[in-house]
Amino acid sequence: MCPTRNDQRSSCPASGESKRTLKSEPVTEATSLDRLIENSFPSFGGAYLRRIWELLDAAIGSGVPMTLSVSGPVTLSGQVHTWLGPLIDTGWFAYVSTTDAACYHDGHRALDTAAEHPFHEVEIFGDDGQLRDDRTIRVTDIGFDEDVLLEQDRFLRAVLRQEEFNRRMTGTELRYLLGRRFAAQERANDIAPGLLARCWKMAIPIFVGAPADGSVFLNSLDLWTRQRTGGEPYNFDLDLHEEVFESCAYHRWGLLESETRALGTLILGGGVPKNFNLQPEPALSQVLGLENVSGYLYDIQITTAPITDGSLSSCPPSEAVTWGKVDKDNYKKTCESFQCDYTIVMPFLAKALLDKRQRFEQLEEKLGRETLLERHPEAGGYLRPREGYRLFARRSELMDKLTDELRAHGDEDSHRNDYPLATPDPDPLAGGQ
Numbered sequence: 001m002c003p004t005r006n007d008q009r010s011s012c013p014a015s016g017e018s019k020r021t022l023k024s025e026p027v028t029e030a031t032s033l034d035r036l037i038e039n040s041f042p043s044f045g046g047a048y049l050r051r052i053w054e055l056l057d058a059a060i061g062s063g064v065p066m067t068l069s070v071s072g073p074v075t076l077s078g079q080v081h082t083w084l085g086p087l088i089d090t091g092w093f094a095y096v097s098t099t100d101a102a103c104y105h106d107g108h109r110a111l112d113t114a115a116e117h118p119f120h121e122v123e124i125f126g127d128d129g130q131l132r133d134d135r136t137i138r139v140t141d142i143g144f145d146e147d148v149l150l151e152q153d154r155f156l157r158a159v160l161r162q163e164e165f166n167r168r169m170t171g172t173e174l175r176y177l178l179g180r181r182f183a184a185q186e187r188a189n190d191i192a193p194g195l196l197a198r199c200w201k202m203a204i205p206i207f208v209g210a211p212a213d214g215s216v217f218l219n220s221l222d223l224w225t226r227q228r229t230g231g232e233p234y235n236f237d238l239d240l241h242e243e244v245f246e247s248c249a250y251h252r253w254g255l256l257e258s259e260t261r262a263l264g265t266l267i268l269g270g271g272v273p274k275n276f277n278l279q280p281e282p283a284l285s286q287v288l289g290l291e292n293v294s295g296y297l298y299d300i301q302i303t304t305a306p307i308t309d310g311s312l313s314s315c316p317p318s319e320a321v322t323w324g325k326v327d328k329d330n331y332k333k334t335c336e337s338f339q340c341d342y343t344i345v346m347p348f349l350a351k352a353l354l355d356k357r358q359r360f361e362q363l364e365e366k367l368g369r370e371t372l373l374e375r376h377p378e379a380g381g382y383l384r385p386r387e388g389y390r391l392f393a394r395r396s397e398l399m400d401k402l403t404d405e406l407r408a409h410g411d412e413d414s415h416r417n418d419y420p421l422a423t424p425d426p427d428p429l430a431g432g433q
Contacts, residue, residue, distance in 0.1 A: 100214020270313020
């Protein structure tokens with residue numbers, strides 16, 4: 001468990017706790033962005049933002065390894081360059097859960113012809129028929145030439161035909177290898193690193209819970225289909241069992257081997273990335289039968305889904321407690337869900353976090369590490385090594401440890417696989433019917 005810190009308390013006290021004074025500091029007195037959020041957002045939606053900030057600050061300051069779940073077109077929209085990439089570069093995040101589409105669109109700006117097809121703004125309620133006639137693809141208020149997709153497809157098919165991809169592998173291996181290829185393109189065309197290239201360099205695993213729902217896989221489908229119809233051999237295949245097992249091995253590492261013996265998560269949006277990000281705990285405890293497996297200590301969520309729609313995208317951390325995905329003993333102090341479009345607030349939250357890290361770096365130069373930590377214990381979490389946890393480099397080791405634990409656990413719960421099955425009707429598609 002991570003060290004107890006006074007600011008781990010939620011700013012909305014539970015029944016019986018002492019009440020917290022409402023702060024209403026004039027914005028003219030704020031000397032930093034984090035102080036502005038802490039003291040000049042006293043109520044309503046602003047107070048939700050303040051609570052999200054305070055929990056992020058506490059999670060980062062306590063040093064817990066963070067996971068990141070992000071839905072939506074963060075790469076195509078350029079957000080990977082404005083706030084997501086700088087956050088990844090801190091070393092705070094152990095692994096990422098996202099979509100196949102985010103990985104696919106991550107490569108557009110590094111294409112050799114990218115300068116000929118720049119991204120541009122379009123009207124949300126404009127003439128989409130005219131855009132189609134102009135061969136302009138629209139994503140909300142972003143427009144780009146259809147040729148970008150066609151060129152990206154050509155690139156991916158050329159990459160997937162390479163020897164290193166022609167084997168059975170996990171999705172994390174696929175995206176690690178793609179990150180290496182994307183990084184080469186970015187370097188060749190003098191483009192800032194995208195999501196996959198940054199994660200490749202830092203050995204951060206990238207999980208995609210629905211790999212068939214996106215264009216990276218569709219281009220693999222093209223090569224698979226060509227083999228099926230007499231074309232060249234194509235042996236790429238995804239091992240989903242091993243990929244889920246890998247995620248469980250990383251969760252086990254966070255609980256048993258990381259310095260804090262706890263994990264935190266930042267969830268932006270919802271959908272499959274959120275579910276995949278949260279499922280290692282029930283996989284380890286309810287499915288694989290291991291004991292003393294806890295959920296996330298910190299669960300910090302920003303989503304637009306209304307809580308009444310019953311979807312996973314909208315479910316708050318308290319609901320996840322009932323599934324075992326979030327720590328039941330601490331969730332009232334360490335978890336929050338903010339109903340908001342994360343693209344509005346994440347630039348501010350990321351900037352506040354990064355500015356605070358920079359201030360600690362400057363104080364470390366002035367005071368020295370030991371004095372800094374005496375005065376500001378949270379500086380240790382903020383200033384953890386930038387190279388990060390490099391879990392992908394340890395994937396085999398960590399999966400072997402989980403395998404050994406399951407082997408030692410044995411078949412004592414083998415009765416869980418027994419069930420009095422009803423006899424099915426004859427199969428109407430079977431021969432002789």
